[in-house]
Amino acid sequence: MEFPGNFRKYIFLLVIVIIFGLFIFYRLPARKEIYAETRFFMDTTVTVKVVGEQKMAERAIEQAFKTMQEWAGRLDRFNSGSTVWRINHSGGEGTRVDQELLILLKKGKDYAALSKGAFDPTVAPLVDLWGFGQDEQRVPRVGEIERVLSRIDYEKLSLDFVNHQVFLPAFMEIDLGGMAKGFIIDKGIETLLALGVESAYINAGGNIRVLGNKAPGHPWRIGIRKPREPGKIFQRYILALNRGSLATSGDYERYFTFNGVRYSHLLDPRTGYPAREMQSATIYAENALEADILSTAVFVSGWDEGKRLIESLEGVEGFLVRENEVWMSKGLEKYLY
Amino acid sequence: MTFYDKFLIISLVIISVIFIISPLANILVEGNNLDDQVIIIQAGDGSRQKIPLADTYREEPVIIKVAGPIGVSIIEAHNGRVRLKEAPPEDPEKICEKTGWIDRVGPMIICVPNQISIWIEAKESELDGVSW
Numbered sequence: 001m002e003f004p005g006n007f008r009k010y011i012f013l014l015v016i017v018i019i020f021g022l023f024i025f026y027r028l029p030a031r032k033e034i035y036a037e038t039r040f041f042m043d044t045t046v047t048v049k050v051v052g053e054q055k056m057a058e059r060a061i062e063q064a065f066k067t068m069q070e071w072a073g074r075l076d077r078f079n080s081g082s083t084v085w086r087i088n089h090s091g092g093e094g095t096r097v098d099q100e101l102l103i104l105l106k107k108g109k110d111y112a113a114l115s116k117g118a119f120d121p122t123v124a125p126l127v128d129l130w131g132f133g134q135d136e137q138r139v140p141r142v143g144e145i146e147r148v149l150s151r152i153d154y155e156k157l158s159l160d161f162v163n164h165q166v167f168l169p170a171f172m173e174i175d176l177g178g179m180a181k182g183f184i185i186d187k188g189i190e191t192l193l194a195l196g197v198e199s200a201y202i203n204a205g206g207n208i209r210v211l212g213n214k215a216p217g218h219p220w221r222i223g224i225r226k227p228r229e230p231g232k233i234f235q236r237y238i239l240a241l242n243r244g245s246l247a248t249s250g251d252y253e254r255y256f257t258f259n260g261v262r263y264s265h266l267l268d269p270r271t272g273y274p275a276r277e278m279q280s281a282t283i284y285a286e287n288a289l290e291a292d293i294l295s296t297a298v299f300v301s302g303w304d305e306g307k308r309l310i311e312s313l314e315g316v317e318g319f320l321v322r323e324n325e326v327w328m329s330k331g332l333e334k335y336l337y
Numbered sequence: 338m339t340f341y342d343k344f345l346i347i348s349l350v351i352i353s354v355i356f357i358i359s360p361l362a363n364i365l366v367e368g369n370n371l372d373d374q375v376i377i378i379q380a381g382d383g384s385r386q387k388i389p390l391a392d393t394y395r396e397e398p399v400i401i402k403v404a405g406p407i408g409v410s411i412i413e414a415h416n417g418r419v420r421l422k423e424a425p426p427e428d429p430e431k432i433c434e435k436t437g438w439i440d441r442v443g444p445m446i447i448c449v450p451n452q453i454s455i456w457i458e459a460k461e462s463e464l465d466g467v468s469w
Contacts, residue, residue: 223464
């Protein structure tokens with residue numbers, strides 16, 4: 001059998017082109033892959049994944065961790081000498097802080113007002129009374145709770161943007177546990193963006209923010225934990241994200257049981273007791289700070305008020321779980337995988 | 338048969354080998370999905386132990402002891418899953434013990450007081466992470 005003259009030449013040319021193409025493909029200097037590293041700080045596991053060429057990705061991951069760990073040190077109220085520690089030990093005098101911390105505290109106050117006090121950055125005395133973050137937890141007496149509640153009021157936290165100072169009454173303390181992780185994740189993402197990273201993922205203790213697709217046309221796939229089945233996720237509610245952040249507050253994270261009752265660390269700063277209406281609240285928002293704060297605020301607000309809060313905010317979606325019932329905001333559907 | 342015909346046949350054979358045999362070889366070399374999965378146990382200082390999930394399918398469980406700031410944690414891996422079996426007595430809440438078994442990519446066991454994290458990694462997985 002013999003090919004007709006012209007056809008044979010075209011095939012010959014096509015083969016040359018394919019061989020040349022394969023040669024170029026396999027000689028590509030830098031193939032993009034996912035590089036990941038996990039470190040333990042902020043009392044949890046923090047993972048940074050970057051998609052890119054190896055050298056660039058490893059450098060970006062290192063820089064992101066450096067930024068995040070620096071901020072984690074500054075926001076840790078138990079770290080003597082940290083900015084937050086200085087505010088808590090100022091004895092009512094002004095503490096000089098930088099603009100970024102002022103903005104962070106302003107956000108905390110804004111969300112405290114928005115959630116009608118369900119989230120409150122001055123909740124530290126209550127957290128300490130219950131013993132969360134310490135060796136022993138206990139159910140405090142009613143009188144103890146009443147006394148401590150008088151020391152919690154975000155409105156008494158004053159911010160002076162002109163002189164860069166924070167004023168906190170001597171008997172009060174701030175705890176940024178409900179917002180620090182989100183803020184620090186955002187700082188990590190900012191660092192990656194500044195280094196030219198276009199595709200990344202940061203997970204700090206289950207609070208996640210993603211940047212771009214994992215691969216062209218392939219978003220990051222994120223599951224939501226089932227509150228009463230550790231190690232299991234809601235299979236029908238896997239989210240596919242190429243932007244934004246997810247944060248979950250659940251009563252299974254830190255808790256103790258006394259006389260058969262579960263007491264979680266998600267304390268209502270208005271009543272002094274753990275919020276009980278939900279098992280978990282997952283929030284989607286554009287940035288990790290907002291998702292982090294709102295997951296606590298919504299959980300503490302309760303089932304109905306929490307739903308109202310989610311639906312009142314643009315760009316915010318939610319997934320709430322209580323016994324035998326889940327609720328998903330309408331807008332979250334478009335992110336389902 | 339002319340030179341062009343011979344060139345054409347040889348080229349097509351080479352291209353076929355590249356496109357068909359190469360992915361097949363990858364599968365043979367890298368193994369199936371189960372062999373791709375690895376249990377990672379990371380201590381607070383960043384040191385890691387890796388156990389192929391396939392190695393946990395045997396009669397006796399694999400027991401790993403990891404030292405941390407408050408004592409020794411005992412980890413058990415068996416039949417494709419892993420758990421923190423015993424936290425040190427000094428661990429006040431023992432949340433990581435209560436987490437129980439994990440058997441897939443996504444969930445993590447995190448022991449805050451002893452700074453130990455355990456998770457399963459895979460080259461290909463359904464999930465990139467879990468919000469919890």
